[in-house]
Amino acid sequence: MRVNRGQIMSKKTLIASVAVATLVGAASAAESSDYPPASDPGTCYARVLIPEQINVQTEQVVDRPESTEIKLVPATYETVTEQVLVKEETKNIRVIPATYETVTEQVLVAPERIETTVVPAEYETYTEQVLIREAYTTWKPGNGLYGRATDASASSNGVSTGELLCRVEVPAEYETVTRTRLLSPERTETRTIPATYETVTKEVVVEEAQVVEEIVPAVYNTVTVEKLVTPASEETLVVPATYKTIDKRVVSGGGALEWREVLCDTNATSSKIRSVQQALSDAGYSNPVDGEFGPATLTAMESYQRSNNLPVGYLTISTVESLGLTKN
Numbered sequence: 048m049r050v051n052r053g054q055i056m057s058k059k060t061l062i063a064s065v066a067v068a069t070l071v072g073a074a075s076a077a078e079s080s081d082y083p084p085a086s087d088p089g090t091c092y093a094r095v096l097i098p099e100q101i102n103v104q105t106e107q108v109v110d111r112p113e114s115t116e117i118k119l120v121p122a123t124y125e126t127v128t129e130q131v132l133v134k135e136e137t138k139n140i141r142v143i144p145a146t147y148e149t150v151t152e153q154v155l156v157a158p159e160r161i162e163t164t165v166v167p168a169e170y171e172t173y174t175e176q177v178l179i180r181e182a183y184t185t186w187k188p189g190n191g192l193y194g195r196a197t198d199a200s201a202s203s204n205g206v207s208t209g210e211l212l213c214r215v216e217v218p219a220e221y222e223t224v225t226r227t228r229l230l231s232p233e234r235t236e237t238r239t240i241p242a243t244y245e246t247v248t249k250e251v252v253v254e255e256a257q258v259v260e261e262i263v264p265a266v267y268n269t270v271t272v273e274k275l276v277t278p279a280s281e282e283t284l285v286v287p288a289t290y291k292t293i294d295k296r297v298v299s300g301g302g303a304l305e306w307r308e309v310l311c312d313t314n315a316t317s318s319k320i321r322s323v324q325q326a327l328s329d330a331g332y333s334n335p336v337d338g339e340f341g342p343a344t345l346t347a348m349e350s351y352q353r354s355n356n357l358p359v360g361y362l363t364i365s366t367v368e369s370l371g372l373t374k375n
Contacts, residue, residue, distance in 0.1 A: 051229050052256075058357045059153070067235050077174040081115055081304040082272070082306075083164045084207045084306065084359060086308070089309065089313065089314050090314060091304070091309050091310070091311045091313055091314055091363045092306045092307065092308055092309065093307060093309045093311075093363075094132050094305065094306055094307075094361060095136060095303070095304065095305065095307045095309075095358035095361050095363060096302075096303075096304055096357075096358060096359065096360070097302065097303055097305050097358055098302075098356050098357070098358065098359075099298050100298065101294055101296050101297065101298055102296075102297045103294050103295070103297075104269065104294070104295045104296075104297055105292050105293070105294055105295070106292070106293060106295055107290045107291070107292055108151055108290065108291060108293055109289075110288075110289045110290055110291040111286075111288060111289045112288050113285065113287055113288040114284065114285075114286045114304070115283055115284065115285050115286065116283075116284055116286055117281055117282070117283055117284075118281070118282045118283070119279065119280075119282075120279060120280045120281065120282050121279050122248060122275060122276075122277060122278050122279040123276045123277045124273040124274060124275055124276060125273070125274050125276050126271055126272070126273060126274075127271070127272055127274050128269050128270065128271050128272075129269070129272060130267045130268070130269060131267060131268050131269075132265060132266075132267055132371055133266045134265060134266035135265050136262065136263065136264055136265040137259060137262075137263045138261070138262055138263065139260075139262075139263050140258060140259075140260055141258070141259045141260075141261050141262045142256065142257075142258050142259075143255050143256060143257050143259055145249040145252055145253075145254060145255050145256040146252075146253045147251060147252055147253060148250070148251050148252075148253045148286055149248060149249070149250055149347055150248070150249060150251050151247065151248045151249075152246070152247060152249075153244040153245070153246055154244060154245050154246075154247050155242060155243075155244055156242075156243045156245050157242060157243045158246060159239065159240065159242040159244050160239075160240050161192065161237060161238070161239055162237070162238055162240050163232075163235055163236070163237050164235065164236045164237075164238065164240075165233065165235050166234050166235065166236050167233055168229060168230075168231060168232050168233040169229075169230040169231045170227050170228065170229055170230060170288060171227070171228050171229075171230050172222050172225060172226070172227050173225070173226055173227075173228065174224065174225050175223070175224060175225070176221040176222070176223055177221060177222050177223075178220075178221055178226050179220045179221060179222050180219060180220040181219045182218050182219040183216070184214060184215065184216045184217070185214075185217055186213065186214055186215075187213055187215050188213070195262075196213065199225055208356060224356060229329050231342045242289065249304060253365050271316045285361075289319060306352075307358060307361070307363045307364070307365065308364045308374070309362055309363050309364065310323075310362045310367065311362075315338070315362075317338035318338065320339065320340050320344075321336055321337070321338040321370075322372055323344075323346075323362065323365075323367065323370065323372065324336040324337070324338075326370035327344070327348060327351055327370065328347075328371055330348035330370065332348075332350055332351050334346070334347035336346075341363070348362060348366065348371055351366070351369075351370075354364055357369060357371055
């Protein structure tokens, strides 16, 4: 409240005015945390939750404290080998069978003998001409004369003289007969038939069977045994403490509600919303680029804000600038 200095007031009124001014100033200071900071007309603010700023600090903590334990030292052994009798020496009677040899020899089957054979006589069959009637001459009727009449009974002047006869020689007659004549007479022949033999195979004893006494040596087995070298004992060991490195998250700031400048229906045009939508899509957060701030754009914006550690829930100027845009 301002006091009009040109106004004439009494001393009492001036004191009352100063008291009222003091009360108004105190009230304005009390209300400053509930209102945005002073700004130009047309700007909008919203109370947003500032993400916590977390620093990760590493420190060493005891994982297991120092302790003692009893260690059992096992006995030590050495490996040695020993010969152990498995079977005593024995005697064995062995029969060596006879050995044979296969031989072949000629055996007389039939002795030599003399055999007499009768060779029959040999004959030859032949043919020869035998004279039955000797040759002779006689008269035979003729068939006519050359140059004369064909009628044999007519003469040269046409007078008949009887038959026409010709003197002819009748050859001798022979007959072919078959005869047999002796070529060699019957005789006897003597021939020697040699003896016949047969080849036979037989087994002939080369060495007689015999009995041999053999000594079978004792049988030993090599066994491995463990021989004690040092007995078991106990040993006290100090087990040192072990440590592990842990990451400790320390909040260094944020986590409270603060007034931040935002874009809203009052100070944002459809063109500006479309630019924000396009920038979100280019950053990999798909949403419709239509100039209308709907549920899909809100989901894309909040995902972008969480990924970039920005206040979530409102289209803050810091979100706009993070997308590479200006608020105007």
